[in-house]
Amino acid sequence: MDTQNASHFIQDIIEQDLQSGKHETVVTRFPPEPNGYLHIGHAKSICLNFGLARKYGGRCHLRFDDTNPKNEDPEYVHSIIEDVKWLGYDWGEHLYYASDYFQKFYGYALQLIEQGQAYVCSLGPEEIRRYRGTLTRPGQNSPYRERGVQENLDLFQEMKKGSFEEGTHVLRAKIDMASSNINMRDPVIYRILKAEHHRTKDAWCIYPTYDYAHCLSDSIEGITHSLCSLEFQDHRPLYDWFLEKLGVKCHPQQIEFARLSLNYTVMSKRKLTQLVQGGHVQGWDDPRMPTISGLRRRGYTPGSIRKFCDLIGGAKSDNVVDMTLLEYCIREDLNRRAPRYMGVLNPVKVVITNYPGQGSEELEAINNPEDESMGTRSIPFSGVIYIEADDFREDPPKKYFRLAPGREVRLRYAYFITCREVVRDQETGMIKEIRCTYDPETKGGDAPDGRKVKGTLHWVSAAHAVKSRVRIYDRLFSRPNPLQDEKKGLGLDDTLNPDSLQEMHGCMMEPAVKELAPGDFLQFERLGYFCVDQASRPRSPVFNRTVSLKDTWAKIEKKMQNQ
């Protein structure tokens, strides 16, 4: 199903390493901090890490990078596990937590101190910042930089015991305060944090920082290729420094790639949180959110997301992928797999004046023209049906070939009908019903005399219709780059798409939809792909539109309007 697309530079590196014998197997890891929900940007990293491991017969670990108890929560570890599983990846026995290595990290810190390569600094946060210098000016050595090994050992011991308050002391690597790389200016590797950790509880009150913990976690797990995003490029010398000074046997290679951006949405946790907390969406799993859980509720399939990640590849240049590519991926997947139904979102009554009596009949319909094995079903037809309001025009524009006065069209899988009369409400002027005649000879949709019609409409028998609710989703933002808009001073009110959610009531579906269960996907013919909402019930179904079908007519109509 996944196409294993074109080579990218990470693959090249792996293949070289395998060929040269540097590595016999590939070991990667996906290392989220459990401090939020995963989004499509994470999916890129997940697909890269798990996908590469799978492709080369290696393995990929799921590791929670839980080194900061102030940010983390078990709720997030659960949701992350669910999301990665749902995407179709399996870490086997290799579920790890950085917090499982705290004791080892501590031992390594002692080693660094003993080697004279780490020291306890008693400057406050503000002073540390001042001593660090600026981008263009070198930093200055901390007055505590030359403390003796024993003093450092004692102090670090006291830090661990909880003798000090937060912010009073840190352990720092002794590297180079004049380095042009700010990350090398004696970075903090341990800080005092008196918070309860979601796994180690109150066992520790000192916690390692990312730079120190990450490379060591990778090393402990025998990672061969440690993939991360571009902003960590400047940290690579530090990553290597720790592993070198500590003399560990396993020294993974850090490789950076560009994170994913998608237009018409946002990926930053800050903005996403703002959307949720500001009530602009209904939660982290709102179907308009770019979160994995949101996409899932929207009806995106794991395969479509994997396909998407495969198509975008992995490179080092900043990128903004077009939303239409994601939509293409879900359409492609669902076109092959989604069973078809007929449903009318915005019903208009059609009375077939020459249809005999009050009776009805069963017509046969194909469940999926792309897959014969999905079989057929029967649909009831009768003298009163609903069609889509948009499929009738009293005064049809050019190139419109749906129903209009005097015009003949096909009702899919049923009959040709011809519009004879439009009945309007006396007071409101609204169309009450459209009166048509049908041609009994065209049963099934073909005319024995070879007569052709240009339009084929979907329809639902009024007497058999299942009334339901439908939520039409559209892109969250009306402008392609909300983050840049924000820098220009525009707020959410200016950039959010006011029509990103349209709730429709009184939609009329064919009776077969009663068999559908929450989570099922389907196509309503001529409308789009939908999924059955979790709140859906057989007698009162709720559908979420995942994505519309491509709409050539809308394009033509728009073009004509612009002329």
Place this chain on the structure above:
RNA sequence: UGGGGCGUAGCCAAGCGGUAAGGCAACGGGUUUUGGUCCCGUCAUUCGGAGGUUCGAAUCCUUCCGCCCCAGCCA
């Protein structure tokens, strides 16, 4: 202005000294009982700009320009 990266079509992206893959989008056409799908075709004389090396440069060199990241005891 210090350091680290990146510039190939509207978007993503191959290309690694031998004469610009592929996908999305767009546009045109064919098939069609979904204006869907599918099929066919069009879409970079040029790779951020300018010089240079070479028989030959997107690929090598020089220089200029543009964009992104870094001054958390976040990751």
